[in-house]
Amino acid sequence: MRTIDVIGSAVSNTFRSKTRTLLTILAIFIGAFTLTITTGLGTGINRYIDDTVASVGASNGMTVSKNAPDAPTGDGPRAYDPNASTTRQGPTLTAVELMDDSDVTALRAIDGVTSVTPIDAITLDWVRHGDGTQYQAAIGGFFSGSALQLAAGAQPSDTSSELQVAIPANYVDSLGFDDAASAVGQTITLGLTDGAHQAQQVDATVIGVANPSLGGAGTTLVANTALSANLHDLQSTGLPAAQQGQFRQASIRFADSGNAQDVTALKTRLTDAGYTGQTVADQLGTFKTVIDAIVVVLNAFAIIALLAASFGIVNTLFMSVQERTREIGLMKAMGMGSGKVFGLFSLEATFIGFLGSAIGAAIGIGVGSLVGNALGKVLSNLPGLHLIAFDPLSVLGIVLLVMAIAFLAGTLPALRAARQDPIESLRYE
Amino acid sequence: MPAPILSLHDVHKSYGRGATRFDALKGVSFDVLEGESLAIVGKSGSGKSTLMHLMALLDQPTSGTIALSGTDAASLHGRTLNTTRNKTFGFVFQQFFLTSGASVLENVILPLKIAGVGRSERRRRGLEVLARLELDDKARNRASDLSGGQKQRAVIARALVNDPRVIFADEPTGNLDTATGAVVEDILFTLNREQGITLIIVTHDEELAARCDRAIHVRDGLIIDAEAVAA
Ligand SMILES: Nc1ncnc2c1ncn2[C@@H]1O[C@H](COP(=O)(O)OP(=O)(O)O)[C@@H](O)[C@H]1O
Ligand SMILES: [Mg+2]
Numbered sequence: 161m162r163t164i165d166v167i168g169s170a171v172s173n174t175f176r177s178k179t180r181t182l183l184t185i186l187a188i189f190i191g192a193f194t195l196t197i198t199t200g201l202g203t204g205i206n207r208y209i210d211d212t213v214a215s216v217g218a219s220n221g222m223t224v225s226k227n228a229p230d231a232p233t234g235d236g237p238r239a240y241d242p243n244a245s246t247t248r249q250g251p252t253l254t255a256v257e258l259m260d261d262s263d264v265t266a267l268r269a270i271d272g273v274t275s276v277t278p279i280d281a282i283t284l285d286w287v288r289h290g291d292g293t294q295y296q297a298a299i300g301g302f303f304s305g306s307a308l309q310l311a312a313g314a315q316p317s318d319t320s321s322e323l324q325v326a327i328p329a330n331y332v333d334s335l336g337f338d339d340a341a342s343a344v345g346q347t348i349t350l351g352l353t354d355g356a357h358q359a360q361q362v363d364a365t366v367i368g369v370a371n372p373s374l375g376g377a378g379t380t381l382v383a384n385t386a387l388s389a390n391l392h393d394l395q396s397t398g399l400p401a402a403q404q405g406q407f408r409q410a411s412i413r414f415a416d417s418g419n420a421q422d423v424t425a426l427k428t429r430l431t432d433a434g435y436t437g438q439t440v441a442d443q444l445g446t447f448k449t450v451i452d453a454i455v456v457v458l459n460a461f462a463i464i465a466l467l468a469a470s471f472g473i474v475n476t477l478f479m480s481v482q483e484r485t486r487e488i489g490l491m492k493a494m495g496m497g498s499g500k501v502f503g504l505f506s507l508e509a510t511f512i513g514f515l516g517s518a519i520g521a522a523i524g525i526g527v528g529s530l531v532g533n534a535l536g537k538v539l540s541n542l543p544g545l546h547l548i549a550f551d552p553l554s555v556l557g558i559v560l561l562v563m564a565i566a567f568l569a570g571t572l573p574a575l576r577a578a579r580q581d582p583i584e585s586l587r588y589e
Numbered sequence: 590m591p592a593p594i595l596s597l598h599d600v601h602k603s604y605g606r607g608a609t610r611f612d613a614l615k616g617v618s619f620d621v622l623e624g625e626s627l628a629i630v631g632k633s634g635s636g637k638s639t640l641m642h643l644m645a646l647l648d649q650p651t652s653g654t655i656a657l658s659g660t661d662a663a664s665l666h667g668r669t670l671n672t673t674r675n676k677t678f679g680f681v682f683q684q685f686f687l688t689s690g691a692s693v694l695e696n697v698i699l700p701l702k703i704a705g706v707g708r709s710e711r712r713r714r715g716l717e718v719l720a721r722l723e724l725d726d727k728a729r730n731r732a733s734d735l736s737g738g739q740k741q742r743a744v745i746a747r748a749l750v751n752d753p754r755v756i757f758a759d760e761p762t763g764n765l766d767t768a769t770g771a772v773v774e775d776i777l778f779t780l781n782r783e784q785g786i787t788l789i790i791v792t793h794d795e796e797l798a799a800r801c802d803r804a805i806h807v808r809d810g811l812i813i814d815a816e817a818v819a820a
Contacts, residue, residue, distance in 0.1 A: 162705045169702075176690055490686045493647055495675025496703045497668060583642050586682065 161500045170507035184472045188516025191466035195558050196524030198462055202455035204549035209448055222437040224410050226257035258406045270433055272414045272426045278407040282391045286351045289335040299381040301388040312340035313368030316384035324367040324384040332369060340369040356398025362390060470569035473509050477573035488577050489585025498578040505574035506567055513566020517559045525550050592659050593620035594787055595644055600653035602639050613639040615810040626781045626788040628798035631807035637791045645678050645757050675704050679748030683760035685740045689733035693743050696732050700751040718746045738769035745776055755787040
């Protein structure tokens with residue numbers, strides 16, 4: 161028998177007992193549907209996190225701070241250090257040592273570090289458009305190589321001498337712009353206080369409007385290099401000499417080999433030198449781990465459903481072999497090999513698995529997209545988040561996995577059919 | 590004299606082992622000539638079907654040899670054995686063994702499908718053989734919609750479709766009324782006469798046996814002389 165005829169016969173045999181096949185397919189459908197949705201959830205959230213990593217910082221960048229000399233050994237509070245500055249990272253209060261030019265030199269000397277840029281903390285007093293109301297605002301520098309999730313306009317330019325700023329989407333209305341697009345290219349005014357307690361202001365061009373996303377990106381103004389330098393100079397004006405040129409954090413770049421071990425090695429070298437380095441992936445990594453764990457648990461439930469369904473396949477095929485005893489005997493008497501008989505029944509099982517999983521995946525994608533869009537509206541403060549997203553490869557993977565499970569479930573009945581003795585099957589007295 | 594198409598020499602067949610051992614055939618020897626019609630006659634339980642299964646290479650004898658056109662059947666295995674059976678033999682059983690949901694044509698071309706014949710060729714040969722048995726107008730019907738006589742004609746069409754050299758018929762008229770049975774008998778004997786297909790009919794019907802060129806009588810696993818039957 162030709163392979164194509166084995167497949168054709170298996171497919172048409174599938175539809176011989178329609179109700180039974182339908183019920184089996186339904187059971188597989190439920191498992192495949194669930195698996196599609198849960199995997200889609202994982203894909204959607206992780207894809208969003210990956211996009212966010214790009215918006216928060218480049219993958220070859222790290223934020224470095226200097227460790228306080230007397231790192232605490234117990235749970236108790238540490239002694240006050242006039243030279244340290246306290247930062248709050250989430251719920252933990254961390255003291256960092258202020259850094260200066262000597263630290264830049266020290267960091268540059270560390271193996272693997274290609275560049276060091278001090279992060280100048282700039283404190284803005286207000287932002288205003290034209291003669292409008294002054295609003296409170298925070299501003300940060302822009303890492304080249306990273307990307308904001310833009311609602312309009314372009315990314316701030318590293319190289320331009322123009323003073324550029326990207327504003328968060330929720331400032332558009334307040335500053336008196338009609339919409340994000342009309343804000344782009346307009347001039348806004350930033351106000352700050354210099355070292356001599358004098359009020360200063362700088363005009364900057366709105367280069368882009370950023371959507372808020374995870375990690376705090378898009379919730380503050382973002383200055384390009386030219387504006388950062390300008391604001392920093394202004395802020396330092398009139399400071400006592402001892403306090404000039406000090407900063408709390410530096411951003412470093414390193415040669416990106418794409419190898420996680422190299423990043424870990426670099427962090428160890430930083431620690432040895434008395435610094436702490438954190439990549440953006442570190443900051444979001446924990447979050448990703450939690451999402452992955454949840455998806456694994458959900459997938460486990462879907463797999464259990466599929467395993468239950470595979471017993472349905474075993475049952476369906478045993479009944480089918482039973483009913484077709486005579487037919488199998490006849491085919492074997494007519495010279496059909498045992499291998500082909502095995503193929504006929506295991507292909508029938510695989511085809512049932514294919515039907516259930518293909519329908520399950522298709523409907524799963526449909527329902528998942530609808531629900532994902534509906535949830536997207538509820539979670540509208542995180543634009544760009546598609547809670548459920550589908551990756552063609554993983555959907556294909558699900559269909560193939562279910563077909564493999566179905567094939568395995570079919571082997572038992574198929575073996576029984578293949579081993580059948582034609583004489584026994586044809587005996588009728 | 591042509592080589593016999595089937596040659597049995599001192600064939601024994603036992604079922605079971607030890608205390609439950611049952612000797613169904615106790616030393617059977619005879620030849621079947623190409624193109625003849627042979628009846629295997631005997632009471633129920635005498636060993637006719639066992640004998641037929643051995644001749645059709647569906648089973649191996651416990652001892653003794655069976656040769657197909659001079660080749661020892663014991664030397665045929667696996668794929669070779671399957672191909673030989675597919676090309677050489679056609680089967681007509683007392684029960685029809687038609688797949689009821691499938692069309693008559695689908696049922697008839699099953700041996701061709703197993704042989705690996707292409708789709709259009711299968712169809713052509715299937716319709717041709719159905720026409721010979723005056724069933725071509727039923728080709729599209731479901732097998733379950735046929736009458737008893739039509740079913741047996743469909744079964745004969747299936748046995749014929751791959752141009753076999755031997756047709757085995759186990760009680761071919763057992764499930765048919767006398768008139769329809771006679772029609773089916775005529776078809777089989779015509780095939781034997783006109784196409785030279787060797788016909789081996791297993792039956793307990795002496796009248797049918799008498800229409801054959803030759804009859805072999807089996808009793809308790811042994812062949813008995815024709816004279817002994819007459820006596
Ligand atoms: N697989 C088997 N196991 C045990 N005994 C069998 C088996 N097949 C047939 N027999 C016995 O062998 C004898 C001959 O059977 P069979 O060839 O079918 O007879 P017939 O076709 O002449 O009625 C019977 O007594 C039957 O019970
Ligand atoms: Mg019998």
